[in-house]
Amino acid sequence: MPRATGADAGFRRSDRSQSPTPRTGRGRRARGVLGRLTHLLLPPACSGCGCALPAEIEYLCPGCRTRLRPPAHPRCFRCHAPRGTGLPAERPCPECEDWPPILEGARAACVMAPPAGSLVHALKYGGWRELAPTMAEGMVRALGPIDLPADAIVAPVPTTRARLRARGFNQAEELSRAVAHSLDRVHLNPLRREGESGTQVALHRHERRANVERAFRPAERSGSKVAGRYIVLVDDVLTTGATACAAAATLGAMGAAKVTLLTFARALPDEDGG
Ligand SMILES: [Zn+2]
Numbered sequence: 001m002p003r004a005t006g007a008d009a010g011f012r013r014s015d016r017s018q019s020p021t022p023r024t025g026r027g028r029r030a031r032g033v034l035g036r037l038t039h040l041l042l043p044p045a046c047s048g049c050g051c052a053l054p055a056e057i058e059y060l061c062p063g064c065r066t067r068l069r070p071p072a073h074p075r076c077f078r079c080h081a082p083r084g085t086g087l088p089a090e091r092p093c094p095e096c097e098d099w100p101p102i103l104e105g106a107r108a109a110c111v112m113a114p115p116a117g118s119l120v121h122a123l124k125y126g127g128w129r130e131l132a133p134t135m136a137e138g139m140v141r142a143l144g145p146i147d148l149p150a151d152a153i154v155a156p157v158p159t160t161r162a163r164l165r166a167r168g169f170n171q172a173e174e175l176s177r178a179v180a181h182s183l184d185r186v187h188l189n190p191l192r193r194e195g196e197s198g199t200q201v202a203l204h205r206h207e208r209r210a211n212v213e214r215a216f217r218p219a220e221r222s223g224s225k226v227a228g229r230y231i232v233l234v235d236d237v238l239t240t241g242a243t244a245c246a247a248a249a250t251l252g253a254m255g256a257a258k259v260t261l262l263t264f265a266r267a268l269p270d271e272d273g274g
């Protein structure tokens, strides 16, 4: 199992290096040596734009922090998709109108515009797990002052065993642990994910939905823990919502009361496909 990195792990300056290296066995060792070397020679860089960071700032420069934009108003009350000014408020939102009722809403810290993609990429492929608490700060803010029961559960969208083996960790779980810590709620892994055919990236909305529809099943002995609970389902990016719909439907079948999706970034409505 990957080491849990929560908000309590804090930021360790010695972990920062100019270029993130995957945290696989050899990568980790190389990163340790290289990290110490580059740290001596080069100042730490912003994970958003690559600029040199002053000593007192960690991971993200002030410019990149302000460039992370929440979904613009007016937006859908349910999924927070920006609706554009020309769309009548009474018209159903094309983003979420076919979501299952159990998935009552979606919130995201920012839209998928620079530098959000760099952060997502650094966490997911660069292995910069230390970024998760910083990203989770914005996610908790995006959740807003909702009435979250004390027994609510924070749960990640799981990844497949193959991807877990290849990457060493699930980026959604890194985020969900940090979110659970910040919200002071229980963290649980109630779902398992079966292998899917091929990558999701190149698929259209209906193909993606068919691909993930049967991807999730309950984790062993998690049904009783989920029954009747409010679930904050965490993922790194919301694109079409197909993955979240399938995961939420499985949680619903397990007896969950309702599910809110919480992601770091969301694709803009006209950017289907990521
Ligand atoms: Zn920056």
Ligand SMILES: [Zn+2]
Residues within 6 Å of the ligand: 076, 077, 078, 079, 080, 081, 093, 094, 095, 096, 097
């Ligand atoms: Zn919507």
